[in-house]
Amino acid sequence: MRQPDPKPAVLAGRNEILAGLQAILPARAIIGDPVALKPYETDGLSAYRQMPLAVVLPENEAEVVAIMKFCAAEGIRVIPRGAGTSLAGGALPMADAIVVGMMRMNRILEINFPDRFAVVQPGVTNIGITQAVQDEGFFYAPDPSSQLACMIGGNVSMNSGGAHCLKYGVTANNLLGLRLVTIEGEVLEIGGTHVDAAGYDWLGLITGAEGQLGILTEVTVRILHSPEGARAMLAGFAANEIAGACVDAIISSGIIPVALEFMDRPAIHACEAFAHAGYPLDAEAMLIIEVEGSEDEQTDMLRRIREICERFHPVSMRVSETAEESAAIWKGRKGAFGAVGRISPDYLCMDGTIPTSRLPEVLRRIGELSASYELQVANIFHAGDGNLHPLIMFNANDPASFAKAEAFGADILRLCVEVGGCLTGEHGVGIEKRDLMSVQFSAAELAQMRAIKSAFDPDWLLNPSKVFPLLT
Amino acid sequence: MITPESEAAVADTVRAASAPLLIQGNGTKSAMLRPVQAAETLSTAGLAGITLYAPKELVMSARAGTRLADIEALLAENGQQMIAEPSHLFGEDQTIGGITAANISGPRRITGGAMRDHVLGVRAINGKGEVLQFGGRVLKNVTGLDVGKLLTGSFGTLAVLTEITFKVLPVSEATGTVVVRGLDPVAAVAAMSAGLGSPFSVSGAAYLPDRREMYLRIEEFETSVKYRCEKLAARFPGAEILGTAASLALWREIRDARCLPPHEALWRVSVRPSAGPGVLEAVAAEGLGGFLDWGGGLVYCAGPATLAAHAALCAAARAGGGVWWLLRAPDALRTAVDVLPPEPPALAAVRKRVQDAFDPRGVFNPMKMQAR
Numbered sequence: 112m113r114q115p116d117p118k119p120a121v122l123a124g125r126n127e128i129l130a131g132l133q134a135i136l137p138a139r140a141i142i143g144d145p146v147a148l149k150p151y152e153t154d155g156l157s158a159y160r161q162m163p164l165a166v167v168l169p170e171n172e173a174e175v176v177a178i179m180k181f182c183a184a185e186g187i188r189v190i191p192r193g194a195g196t197s198l199a200g201g202a203l204p205m206a207d208a209i210v211v212g213m214m215r216m217n218r219i220l221e222i223n224f225p226d227r228f229a230v231v232q233p234g235v236t237n238i239g240i241t242q243a244v245q246d247e248g249f250f251y252a253p254d255p256s257s258q259l260a261c262m263i264g265g266n267v268s269m270n271s272g273g274a275h276c277l278k279y280g281v282t283a284n285n286l287l288g289l290r291l292v293t294i295e296g297e298v299l300e301i302g303g304t305h306v307d308a309a310g311y312d313w314l315g316l317i318t319g320a321e322g323q324l325g326i327l328t329e330v331t332v333r334i335l336h337s338p339e340g341a342r343a344m345l346a347g348f349a350a351n352e353i354a355g356a357c358v359d360a361i362i363s364s365g366i367i368p369v370a371l372e373f374m375d376r377p378a379i380h381a382c383e384a385f386a387h388a389g390y391p392l393d394a395e396a397m398l399i400i401e402v403e404g405s406e407d408e409q410t411d412m413l414r415r416i417r418e419i420c421e422r423f424h425p426v427s428m429r430v431s432e433t434a435e436e437s438a439a440i441w442k443g444r445k446g447a448f449g450a451v452g453r454i455s456p457d458y459l460c461m462d463g464t465i466p467t468s469r470l471p472e473v474l475r476r477i478g479e480l481s482a483s484y485e486l487q488v489a490n491i492f493h494a495g496d497g498n499l500h501p502l503i504m505f506n507a508n509d510p511a512s513f514a515k516a517e518a519f520g521a522d523i524l525r526l527c528v529e530v531g532g533c534l535t536g537e538h539g540v541g542i543e544k545r546d547l548m549s550v551q552f553s554a555a556e557l558a559q560m561r562a563i564k565s566a567f568d569p570d571w572l573l574n575p576s577k578v579f580p581l582l583t
Numbered sequence: 584m585i586t587p588e589s590e591a592a593v594a595d596t597v598r599a600a601s602a603p604l605l606i607q608g609n610g611t612k613s614a615m616l617r618p619v620q621a622a623e624t625l626s627t628a629g630l631a632g633i634t635l636y637a638p639k640e641l642v643m644s645a646r647a648g649t650r651l652a653d654i655e656a657l658l659a660e661n662g663q664q665m666i667a668e669p670s671h672l673f674g675e676d677q678t679i680g681g682i683t684a685a686n687i688s689g690p691r692r693i694t695g696g697a698m699r700d701h702v703l704g705v706r707a708i709n710g711k712g713e714v715l716q717f718g719g720r721v722l723k724n725v726t727g728l729d730v731g732k733l734l735t736g737s738f739g740t741l742a743v744l745t746e747i748t749f750k751v752l753p754v755s756e757a758t759g760t761v762v763v764r765g766l767d768p769v770a771a772v773a774a775m776s777a778g779l780g781s782p783f784s785v786s787g788a789a790y791l792p793d794r795r796e797m798y799l800r801i802e803e804f805e806t807s808v809k810y811r812c813e814k815l816a817a818r819f820p821g822a823e824i825l826g827t828a829a830s831l832a833l834w835r836e837i838r839d840a841r842c843l844p845p846h847e848a849l850w851r852v853s854v855r856p857s858a859g860p861g862v863l864e865a866v867a868a869e870g871l872g873g874f875l876d877w878g879g880g881l882v883y884c885a886g887p888a889t890l891a892a893h894a895a896l897c898a899a900a901r902a903g904g905g906v907w908w909l910l911r912a913p914d915a916l917r918t919a920v921d922v923l924p925p926e927p928p929a930l931a932a933v934r935k936r937v938q939d940a941f942d943p944r945g946v947f948n949p950m951k952m953q954a955r
Contacts, residue, residue: 223855224780225773225776225780225856225857226776226855226856226857226880227776227779227780227856228855248782249780269725270725270729272723276723280696280700281723281725283700283729283732284696284700293929293933295929297929298929299927299929299930299933300927300930303855303904303905303906304855304904304905305853305854305855305880305903305904305905305906306692306693306697306853306877306880306881307686307688307692307697307699307736307853307906308686308736308906309853309906309907309908309923309924310923310924310926310934310952310953311733311736311737311741311934311937312686312699312732312733312735312736312737313930315699315729315732315733315735316728316729316730316732316733318729318732319725319728319729320728320729323728336779336780336781336782337782338782338784339782359639362639362640362641363638363639365662365753365754365755365756366753367752367753404807405810407806407810408806408807408810411804411806411807412804464721464722464723464724465721466637466640466642466720466721467639467640468637468639468640493723495722496721496722496723497640497721497722497723498722498723531719531720531721532719532721533719533721533724533726534726535724535725535726536721536723536724536725537723537725538725539725540725540726540727544726548726548727551726551727552727553715553716555713555714555715556715556716556717557727559709559713559715559730559940559941560727560728560730562940562941563728563730563733563937563940564728565936565940566933566936566937566939566940567933567936578727578728
């Protein structure tokens, strides 16, 4: 993937830059040694690699401010990084850039149960927030599959979703405030512990901005009380169209389950081999449906959903009776990426969103593309909200195979836009989908977004090879 | 007043403008925030009509001038509703463009999210007269910067909204309300925090000081409403449970702030919920009455349009770590005071550059939000 040309003066001045960093940061915060830099050369999109000029690991906001002022003064590009779990290459370095890793800013600063918020540093993991509040029965709602590792700063930057956002919303819907350090080293306090912005919705703009506008040093999230319980059911169907029609029928009935996940036949087989969750191997498509509430409420809701599913002649249907059975059902889904990894060591995880009514057509056309590219694909889909995750399997040792996989992925995303959807539902544009942005946006729309970035980052030093197509 | 009937005509009007324009829908909120000095008014009232409604996909698109009341009527025919439950405090002629530009929500905002949380996409004209579309019609979308959120709540100062696409949800089968009487504001907020911090998905939590009554709302299937209301009521001695009809009437009254006394000026304050009672107390000394919604975090205040009342309200909002909006007042007060909290200099600088990025000639609603 093409990157902007490195700045020769920055590359040539590497020793002076490291010395400059040493003057403003403790030695333990600076990584310049090539061996120690190696882990930072890539992120969750490991097909792309690039060694950075240096990595810095600030431990407080003052250090972030110092780094930004230094980089702005020297014209050095900055790549913000959380846990490095981006599937879109959002944290891919540049040869002349300093990676600012936020993992050492990992403290929980305040938890307030009566007012239902937590103030945390960006390096706290997603699950870490829930773990800090669960003894009181609370949780932090967005739950991306990488939640054990991914950090809240990255979640905010990518506006991460998860399997339960049908009910609880994505990151943007669960935030109250931020502290953002601009490239000029100014600290912007956005929002607070109240809801709604008086003035522009900077919170909404910065969430999902993929590190284009600044570096986060503090995040205030809403916390919710957990429901009394949750239970999942499985239903297998004879065709993708039938499962899709069943999703429509559930939503039309007025039931919004807390999760509504769709897997096609290849995904069912991969996940069953991995998790032994009792997935129906004779089905063409399967739904995982989860409801919440008391035991009686769960039973009542699952009865309603079962009655709807039965109208679509399921090839199998199973309602979990215990928390263990529900966990097994989810184990297959949450482990889906790993499961596909067992079949094919390399895969690309795509992330388009489509209007749910177009699902059967989109899956049929993905199948046709799969045949013409001669690459296998497994489809996992947040069916309630239209977010599609095709996993394209390829062989990374064969450059031709990787090139085909990239082209296949791009065709899927073009298809998503063509049917009224978008390039990315929750993973972000990163570097992966940068060059497809003009499929979704006009030149004037891209120029408007670029102008917003320029208002925050006039010299384009922040993560400049991502999100926007390179200007030639 | 210019009232174009097509998006292209809006763009033409903007391109032709040589002096500031007052941007509005039906003008129901023209006394909100600062008065705008403009040579001409550009209204989007002529851009009316619902352009997409896919109930199974929970999505609707409407041109900016479409009346909220018309949208709600079509949704109701299909058993659906606006999730943010926008207030009708500004009457029945509010447009979806105005609701979006002012980010107007109602009681369900506390757990269901604000209008800004449900805007999926917008079409808008920037200050250069370019027709732009951001977001789309799908429920999950992180493609590019979230310009839809930036434009929501920007009061027509960045771009002219021409079409809004938003998420909708089914109306619940039943609604119930737990009423607890005889509470002072502090006890009421403690009760609302207990309700909102319960496992029962409370979808409204309000307190009316004049009645000394606190309300918790549940919207679910009939059996769940009964179960959850009984579980909640058991926590509060003497609590009463209202059925669906009484609940719907009560929450419409709260949504539209009908309990406020006749007034010259109207404010909205958003603070952390536990700070709500302090705001009520502080503004009472200046003759303002009010009530609490959003678990205590939203304080509507109404009373005399005096500088002293405004100053007391701002101080109380700040003390509660929050913010304020001057929603309605005579021009004299709106011109004289900070209708929104002033920005720190660094943020003001960014804001001016963002305004320049959208509206380089400064033609849209100049100084609607800030005097500078």
